[in-house]
Amino acid sequence: MTTFVFFIDIINYHVVNQTCSKTRHYALWIQFLNADPKGSTLDVNGLALIMVNVIKSKANIAVNKINQLKGSIPPAQKVALKSCADKYNAILVADVPQATEALQKGDPKFAVDAANDAAIEANGCENGFSGKSPLTAENNVVRDASAITSAICRLLL
Numbered sequence: 001m002t003t004f005v006f007f008i009d010i011i012n013y014h015v016v017n018q019t020c021s022k023t024r025h026y027a028l029w030i031q032f033l034n035a036d037p038k039g040s041t042l043d044v045n046g047l048a049l050i051m052v053n054v055i056k057s058k059a060n061i062a063v064n065k066i067n068q069l070k071g072s073i074p075p076a077q078k079v080a081l082k083s084c085a086d087k088y089n090a091i092l093v094a095d096v097p098q099a100t101e102a103l104q105k106g107d108p109k110f111a112v113d114a115a116n117d118a119a120i121e122a123n124g125c126e127n128g129f130s131g132k133s134p135l136t137a138e139n140n141v142v143r144d145a146s147a148i149t150s151a152i153c154r155l156l157l
Contacts, residue, residue, distance in 0.1 A: 028141075029148045044155050045103055048111060051149035052099045055118050058145055059091045062125075062138035069134055077129060084125035084135060091118045091142070099149070108156035115153060119146035 032054045033047065066085050073081050095114040102110035122142040126133050133139065 025144045025148050028144055032145065032148070044152060048108070048149060048152045048156065049100065049103050051145060051152055052096060052103065052111070054145045055115070055142060055149060056092065056096045058138065058142045059088050059096070059118070062135060062142060063088050063092070065135060065138055073134065077134070080128040080130070083128045087121040087125045091121050095121070103153070108153045111153040112150050112157070115146045115150035119143045119150070122146065
């Protein structure tokens with residue numbers, strides 16, 4: 001509750017309330033914003049850019065884990081792991097730059113599309129494994145960060 005009060009004092013209450021009401025992941029959203037020292041001083045566009053950076057950071061963590069798993073994953077999961085590598089490459093090479101550019105140019109529609117695509121890519125990675133995915137935690141955080149980003153960007157439409 002203290003965190004919420006802190007953000008109410010710093011950021012326009014209406015913006016926070018409207019943003020939070022459109023995201024299912026309020027606690028995670030606050031965690032991401034608290035991790036960035038600029039999070040308490042930005043407008044909605046700035047908050048969206050923070051979240052795009054969160055997607056990038058979390059996707060890089062997933063790529064590092066994929067690289068670690070390459071030598072130790074069971075052969076039956078190698079195709080799924082390769083697919084995940086491709087999906088996370090798409091997030092880092094296409095979705096993150098598209099969202100960043102769209103927000104910088106004041107065209108949030110394309111940022112929404114990019115964030116939604118990043119969530120689809122993370123879900124696709126998760127669903128590509130028959131059985132338990134070794135990337136569940138990474139896929140979930142990228143998916144959730146992407147959903148938060150999309151919700152924030154929709155406020156700019």
